[in-house]
Amino acid sequence: MTQHDNRHDTNDRRRFLKAAGGLAAVTATAAAAGPALAQANSNDPASARTLPFFIGSSGDVLLARGNRRRVVICGGGWGGVTAAKYLRQYAPDLEVVLLERNPVFFSCPMSNKWLVDQVDVQFLTHDYLAVSEKYDYRFIQTEILEIERDRKTVITAAGSLAYDYLILAPGIRYNYEAWFANDRRIADVTRARYPAAYIPNAEHFHLKNALQSFKGGDLVMTLPPPPQRCPPSPYERACLIASMFKQKKIPGRIIILDHKNGVRPIGPGFRAAFEELYKDIITYVPDARIEEVDPFKKEIRTEAGDFRFDHAILMAPHQAGDLAWKAGVVPAPGSGRPSGWADVDPLFLHDRNDKDVYVIGDAVGFVSPQFAFYPKAGHVANRHARIVARYIAEREAGREPNYILPDNLCFMMVNTNPQEGISVQFDYKVNGEGIIEQTQLDFNERKPETILEDFKWAQLIYEDMFS
Numbered sequence: 001m002t003q004h005d006n007r008h009d010t011n012d013r014r015r016f017l018k019a020a021g022g023l024a025a026v027t028a029t030a031a032a033a034g035p036a037l038a039q040a041n042s043n044d045p046a047s048a049r050t051l052p053f054f055i056g057s058s059g060d061v062l063l064a065r066g067n068r069r070r071v072v073i074c075g076g077g078w079g080g081v082t083a084a085k086y087l088r089q090y091a092p093d094l095e096v097v098l099l100e101r102n103p104v105f106f107s108c109p110m111s112n113k114w115l116v117d118q119v120d121v122q123f124l125t126h127d128y129l130a131v132s133e134k135y136d137y138r139f140i141q142t143e144i145l146e147i148e149r150d151r152k153t154v155i156t157a158a159g160s161l162a163y164d165y166l167i168l169a170p171g172i173r174y175n176y177e178a179w180f181a182n183d184r185r186i187a188d189v190t191r192a193r194y195p196a197a198y199i200p201n202a203e204h205f206h207l208k209n210a211l212q213s214f215k216g217g218d219l220v221m222t223l224p225p226p227p228q229r230c231p232p233s234p235y236e237r238a239c240l241i242a243s244m245f246k247q248k249k250i251p252g253r254i255i256i257l258d259h260k261n262g263v264r265p266i267g268p269g270f271r272a273a274f275e276e277l278y279k280d281i282i283t284y285v286p287d288a289r290i291e292e293v294d295p296f297k298k299e300i301r302t303e304a305g306d307f308r309f310d311h312a313i314l315m316a317p318h319q320a321g322d323l324a325w326k327a328g329v330v331p332a333p334g335s336g337r338p339s340g341w342a343d344v345d346p347l348f349l350h351d352r353n354d355k356d357v358y359v360i361g362d363a364v365g366f367v368s369p370q371f372a373f374y375p376k377a378g379h380v381a382n383r384h385a386r387i388v389a390r391y392i393a394e395r396e397a398g399r400e401p402n403y404i405l406p407d408n409l410c411f412m413m414v415n416t417n418p419q420e421g422i423s424v425q426f427d428y429k430v431n432g433e434g435i436i437e438q439t440q441l442d443f444n445e446r447k448p449e450t451i452l453e454d455f456k457w458a459q460l461i462y463e464d465m466f467s
Helices: 008-035 037-042 078-090 110-117 128-135 184-193 202-212 231-249 268-275 321-328 379-394 448-464
Strands: 072-074 095-100 138-141 144-148 153-156 159-162 165-168 172-174 217-222 250-258 282-285 290-294 299-302 306-308 309-315 318-319 355-357 408-417 419-430 438-446
Touching: 008 299, 008 321, 037 072, 072 078, 072 159, 078 165, 078 290, 078 379, 078 448, 095 128, 153 448, 159 309, 165 379, 202 321, 217 379, 231 250, 231 282, 231 379, 231 408, 250 321, 268 282, 268 408, 268 419, 282 408, 299 419, 309 321, 355 379, 379 408, 379 448, 408 448
Parallel strands: 072 095, 072 165, 095 138, 165 355, 217 250, 217 309, 250 282
Antiparallel strands: 144 153, 153 159, 172 318, 290 299, 299 306, 408 419, 419 438
16 A cells, blocks of 8 residues: 555545536536537437446456556355455465346355344345455455356456456355256246255345244245255254244154265264254154245255245255356366266366466366365365465465365254354365375264364464455
8 A cells, every 4th residue: 555645635625626616517518509409419329338437247357457467256155255365475476356136245154043132133244345355455346247168257247357366155055956957947846936046145044034033833944955055054954944933833843854874974063962952843754855846835855855935045956157168167067077066176276278267166066076165165265265265375476385285164053042153174185196185084072162163273274354
C-alpha cells in the first residue's frame, strides 16, 4: 500500500467537480430538449444498448491488464478465500483476484449445529470485502459464465479478465442427472422442496425452517455414494436432528438410506450414538442404493426396499462443481480417468495437461490407488489453498516447488444435551513407490472435550482465513 498523498485528493476533487459540472450541463440541455430528445433516444438502437459504466456485460473487459502477473481464483469457499490471503503473503508482487457469486461467506462446516440452534448464523458468516481489503487483493462478486483456457480468460456476467495462473475452487454440484436424467422440472422440485443443504445458499435456511416446523412422521435422508462432501457429516446431521426431536418431544423417525454397506468413517462412534441415544428415532439402512425418487408422491425406491416420507433431505450424488466442468478439467466418460471430478497431478494439484491451472478443495479427483480421493472437507480445502499458494510463489521466484501434502480433521457433534462429540484424523505421506498413503485414526468415544476441540478448531481456521 502506498502512503496517502493529499495532492491525489485535490486532483481527484477537481476531476470530480469538472465531471459534475459537465453532467449538470448535459442534464440542463436534455431538459431543454424535452420530449423530442427522449423520443429520438427511444428510436435509436445504439442508444438503447448504452448502459451506465458499472452495469457490466460479459462482452466487456472487467479488469484490464496491469504491470503485474495475475492469479484469478474462481470460487470463494474455504479454499478460495485461503488461497487469496496466502498468495498475497507468499507472492506479494502478484495481482490476486477472487471471483465469487455470493455476497457473504457462509460456512458449510459447523452448519449442522446451526440447523438445530447450537450456534448462531454469525458464527458461520464472514465478510468478503473486509478480508480482501485487509490483504490487498481484489474481490469481485459476479457469476462466472465461461472459462476459455486457450485464451487464458475468465468470462463473468460483468466482463472478462485474463489470467496467468488460474485456481479453481468450485466445490461440488448435485448430480441430479443420475436420478432424473434430463428432466429439469423434477430436479428443480426436488431441490426446492427437499434440499440437501450441502452447498452454501438459501437451501440451508429452507431446511432449517422445515426442521423447526416439523411436527412428526418419517424424515428420510438419502446419503450420496462416495466420494461425497464431508462423508461423516450426514450422520452428524441425523444425530443432531434426532437430539432435537428428543428434546422437543417431536414424534418423528429419521431413516438414513446409505449407499454404503456400513457407517464410515467413525463407524463405531456413530453406531453407538444411534443405538444408545436414538434407538427409537434413527433407523439406519445400509446398501440402500437409489433406484427412483418421486418428490411428488413422496416415495423412494432403493435396492434395500421402498420408503415413503413426510419430509426428506434428498442428497443426490456429488460431483465437482460446475466451474470445473466449464474449465474442462473433468475427464469425459470413457477417457480412462475417473470421471465426475477434476483430473489433477496428485502431488502438485494442477491440471494434468496445464501447469497454470490448479484445482483445490472438494473438486479434486483421484489422487491415490490406496484411498482414491482426499476427504472432501473444509480442512482439506484450506490446506490445499495454502499449498497451491506456496507452489505458485515458488514458481514466480524461479524455483521448482517441492510437493507438500495436506492433513485433515473432522469433528462431529452427536448429542446436544449434554454436548458430546466424536472425531477422525487423516494423515498423508508418499511411499517409496511415489504413491500417497493415508492413515486414518477414528476417535469413537463420545466426549464433551471433543466439542471444545471442535469449536477451538473452527475458531482457529476461521482466523486463518479471515483474520
